[in-house]
Amino acid sequence: MRPLLAAALLLAGCAGYDGGSLSPGQSTGAEVEKVMGPSQDKRAGPGGETVLWFPRLPAGRVSYAARIGKDDRLIAVEQRLTREYLEQLKPGLSRESDVRDVLGPPSRVDPYPRMQRDAWTYQAHGIQPQLIVVQFSRDQILREAYMFDDPEYISQQSSD
DSSP: OHHHHHHHHHHHHHHTTTTTTOOTTTOBHHHHHHHHOSOSEEEEOGGGOEEEEEEOTTTTOOEEEEEEOTTSBEEEEEEOOSHHHHTTOOTTTOBHHHHHHHHOSOSEEEEETTTTEEEEEEEEESSSEEEEEEEEETTSBEEEEEEEEOHHHHHHHHHO
């Protein structure tokens, strides 16, 4: 009986992890945070939307954007650390604020003063663990954006 109870509790905890138990058009912003936990960031979205960010980094390698309408009802919960969202960003045109709006808060920020750049890193998960790295010049313009297999994961696999 105890293993069954533990499994049920584990599944209940996971239900809130990705917002899967929430209902678009019905769940309120407060219900989203009750189920998914406190948001790490809150951003203004188009048409009066508010986007609540729930990064599950580094271990989860996902970052959920809960889009809340101006009526305080959930529009959608989206996992944003994907190639599809990365491709919305345009080097030379997108700004740091655009990257925050599309990908959410990074898991790491590294300054490179000699290059006069900052690099934001997101740990993502495709077919296998991946990294998204975006680089900005000092004027906060996106200069480069990459998504590639995580070299730490690759080296672990080859040493097994």
